[in-house]
Amino acid sequence: MDISTISQEVLSDTSAFHKDASANAAVLTMAESAQIMRTMLSSIDLEELSSDYYTILSAKLPCTSIKLAFADQVLRTGKSKSQSRIMKISIYYGHPFGTPQHAQLAYSFSRVLTPVQRKLLSEMHSIFAMSLRHALEYYRISQLATKDMLTGLGNRTNYDESVSKLISICKRNNDAFGLLVFDLDNFKLVNDRFGHQEGDEVLIAFSAILQNCLRDSDHAFRFGGDEFCCLLIDSNAAANKRVAQRITSSIEKHPMFIQHGVSSSVGATSFLPNDNARSLFERADNALYKAKNAGKNLFIAA
Numbered sequence: 001m002d003i004s005t006i007s008q009e010v011l012s013d014t015s016a017f018h019k020d021a022s023a024n025a026a027v028l029t030m031a032e033s034a035q036i037m038r039t040m041l042s043s044i045d046l047e048e049l050s051s052d053y054y055t056i057l058s059a060k061l062p063c064t065s066i067k068l069a070f071a072d073q074v075l076r077t078g079k080s081k082s083q084s085r086i087m088k089i090s091i092y093y094g095h096p097f098g099t100p101q102h103a104q105l106a107y108s109f110s111r112v113l114t115p116v117q118r119k120l121l122s123e124m125h126s127i128f129a130m131s132l133r134h135a136l137e138y139y140r141i142s143q144l145a146t147k148d149m150l151t152g153l154g155n156r157t158n159y160d161e162s163v164s165k166l167i168s169i170c171k172r173n174n175d176a177f178g179l180l181v182f183d184l185d186n187f188k189l190v191n192d193r194f195g196h197q198e199g200d201e202v203l204i205a206f207s208a209i210l211q212n213c214l215r216d217s218d219h220a221f222r223f224g225g226d227e228f229c230c231l232l233i234d235s236n237a238a239a240n241k242r243v244a245q246r247i248t249s250s251i252e253k254h255p256m257f258i259q260h261g262v263s264s265s266v267g268a269t270s271f272l273p274n275d276n277a278r279s280l281f282e283r284a285d286n287a288l289y290k291a292k293n294a295g296k297n298l299f300i301a302a
Contacts, residue, residue, distance in 0.1 A: 027120040033127065040131035044138050046070075050077050053128045060124070061117055062110040070103035070136055071143070080108040089125065093133040094140065103136055150200055151207035153228070154221040162219055162231060163277050176271050178235035180244055181284045182206075184226035185263040185296040194260075205256050206264075213246045229284070237301055240268040244299045263297035 028036070036056055043049050050068055054077040057063045065078030080086075087107040094101040105125075113121065146158035154162065166177050184206065191199040203226065210220040210230060217233045232243055244266045251257045251264050267288025271280060287302035294300070 026123060027116060028123050033123070036124065036127050040128055044135050046073075046132075046135050046139055047075055049131060049135050050075050053124075054078055057121075057124060061113065061121060063107060064110050065108040067106040067108070068103060068132075069106070070101075071140070078108070081110060084108040084110060085112055091129060091132060091136070093136045101136065101140060103132075105132075148222040148224075151204055151222050153207050153210070154219060156221070156223045159219075159221040159223070159229065159231075160277065162221075163280070166231060166233075167271065167275065167277060167280075170271055171273065174273075175234060176236060178230075178232035178237075178240040178243075178268065178270050179280055179284045180230040180232065180240060180247075181267045181281070181288045182210075182228040182230075182247075183265050183288055183292060185265055185292075186261050187226040190260045190262065198260075202256060202260065202262060205254060206251070209247060209250045209254065213243060213250060218243075229281075235270065237268075237270055240270060240301065241299060244268060248297070248299065265291040265296050266299045267291055268299065268301040 026033075039052050039056065040049065043052065046068065050066060054063070054066050057066070058078065063078070064084055065076060065080040067077075067080075068075045085108070087109070089105045089107070091103045091105055092100045093103065107121070146155055146161070147153070148155045163179075170176060184202070187199065187202065190202055203222070206226075206228065207220065207222065210228065214220060214230060215233070219231045219233075220228065221230070222228050230243070232240060235243070248264055248266065251262070257263070265288055267284045267286065267290070269280065269284040269287060283302045287300040291298040291300040
């Protein structure tokens, strides 16, 4: 059952947690609060932080899961049951002089909480929320540092981090992955004839094509200008070519690319056991160079 159909209450602040409590005395001891605080301050990683919090929470309350929704991400810890009681909490974070960022934390309980349990949840949530806001802001800033601002794709820094991790995983597990490098043919003419604003629209349209043609497990990046690349997880030469053809076919049918006479040259390669990040990229980039020199709008694998 989708949790949106389950009994819910939406809380705007922690005071609503214990609105029925008859006493204001703290439920947690000072030692317990300090221990929870130390655990929550031990990590800035959102997934690890949520997991640690859920472990503490579920040991004290009948909590079956927590779900954190923020930006374009959703983190779930535990497993919500069909008859769960859902409590949703809005959390705002970000620089006080900037645009407030919004996240939502959904608690799932196996039964209705007593007033004392609600008070306990309020105290635990207050401790968690302080660390959570710091982790959310850290995530927001790190995303800004690794995202291309125009297209929303990963930037060169993000690519370098991603390919290094992939190489380590593949060497350890004897796996492979594919790399596609793209250059838009005749793109400079768009900027020269119609201005950079129209050129930006072409770049945005191309990034959308990449995202639509890739699997969720694959990654697309923009290095700047009209240089793009994709990392294809668990891919081989044949799969690399299929994905590239799917992308170039979408370009050939797109009205904006038809209007401006823009196509794409593609260089491709697959990870080899003796590769490093530099050798892998150079091989794909050399293939792209050959495609451009051979007449453009071509796919060449190396």
